[in-house]
Amino acid sequence: MEERQYDLIFICRPDTPEAEIDKVIATLEHVAAEKGGKVESVNKWGRKRMAYRVRKLREGYFVYMVIRSSHGEVVKELERRLKVADPVIKYLTVRLDEELKRQEKLKRHRERRAARRPRKTPAPAPSMPGTTDQAAAPPTAPAV
Amino acid sequence: MAEENAAQHQSHGPSSGGPRPSGPGGGRPGGPAKRGKRNFVRKKKVCRFCVDKADFIDYKKAEILAPFIQERGKILPRRMTGTCARHQRWLTVAIKRAQNIALLPFAAEL
Numbered sequence: 001m002e003e004r005q006y007d008l009i010f011i012c013r014p015d016t017p018e019a020e021i022d023k024v025i026a027t028l029e030h031v032a033a034e035k036g037g038k039v040e041s042v043n044k045w046g047r048k049r050m051a052y053r054v055r056k057l058r059e060g061y062f063v064y065m066v067i068r069s070s071h072g073e074v075v076k077e078l079e080r081r082l083k084v085a086d087p088v089i090k091y092l093t094v095r096l097d098e099e100l101k102r103q104e105k106l107k108r109h110r111e112r113r114a115a116r117r118p119r120k121t122p123a124p125a126p127s128m129p130g131t132t133d134q135a136a137a138p139p140t141a142p143a144v
Numbered sequence: 145m146a147e148e149n150a151a152q153h154q155s156h157g158p159s160s161g162g163p164r165p166s167g168p169g170g171g172r173p174g175g176p177a178k179r180g181k182r183n184f185v186r187k188k189k190v191c192r193f194c195v196d197k198a199d200f201i202d203y204k205k206a207e208i209l210a211p212f213i214q215e216r217g218k219i220l221p222r223r224m225t226g227t228c229a230r231h232q233r234w235l236t237v238a239i240k241r242a243q244n245i246a247l248l249p250f251a252a253e254l
Contacts, residue, residue: 007204009245050246051206052253060246064204092245094203103200110197 005040005100006067006075010082010091011060014047020087021061027085028065028078035077037069055089189226193235201234203241206248213239217251 008028012021021044029039045062054060067074075093082091193201202208212220212227212235219239222232242248 009204011246051243051249052246052251054246090246092241094241099200106199110199 003068003070003097004072004095005097006069007094007096008065008067008075008078008091009062010088011050011054011062012087013055013057013089014059014061016061016087021063024085024087025063025065027081031077031081032067032069032074035069035074036071037067037074040066040068057089060089191226191228191231193231194228198231201231201238203238204247206242209235209239209242209248213248215252217243217249 010024012024025042029042032039043064045064047059048062050058050060067078069075079091079093082088212225214220219236222229225232227235239248243250
């Protein structure tokens with residue numbers, strides 16, 4: 001089976017010490033490895049204001065991870081861990097590989113079109129002077 | 145004869161604001177002939193994502209999505225923003241994801 005890519009974002013309580021957050025990340029990496037996936041990148045966004053209140057909190061510590069796996073089992077286990085993790089107040093997993101694939105496809109399509117365009121543009125160019133000549137003719141006619 | 149020739153010349157030429165010399169809109173050649181009572185000019189809105197040639201709308205960039213929601217948190221319709229159908233489809237998904245992870249509000253707070 002082809003490899004899937006997931007985005008995993010989780011939000012911790014803003015008052016959690018950094019060490020605690022690192023511990024959560026470490027466990028998640030461990031779990032992912034155990035289930036046959038791998039954490040591709042971890043990006044701490046840090047303390048951010050949330051758009052609405054979650055568990056009576058207005059701020060949260062955002063952590064963004066990219067996970068690769070060949071099956072969905074990993075996500076199930078990761079979400080279970082996040083659910084029971086104490087500092088975590090919210091999380092979201094999004095499967096992205098299909099959208100990225102579509103993006104790639106559209107990009108290739110666009111590049112192909114861009115490569116073709118230079119040959120296409122000279123064709124209408126010669127016809128342009130002809131039309132301008134015709135446009136120039138009628139104003140002269142009433143004058144004569 | 146001369147008159148006929150002139151008329152023919154004019155009719156053969158590209159439609160430059162109608163065949164009649166007294167017709168309005170001579171300043172804009174090739175422009176659509178305006179008809180009817182209500183011919184107010186509405187500025188054509190262009191899809192912002194098409195301008196940027198976006199192949200993907202990232203739900204993580206809340207600042208990009210923010211202009212497409214109302215103060216109350218509703219997603220703005222296409223007719224308001226001028227977004228094309230395809231990008232609106234992607235945009236809605238992105239906004240909904242962003243709402244789920246508290247990057248965008250579901251509704252304005254009291």
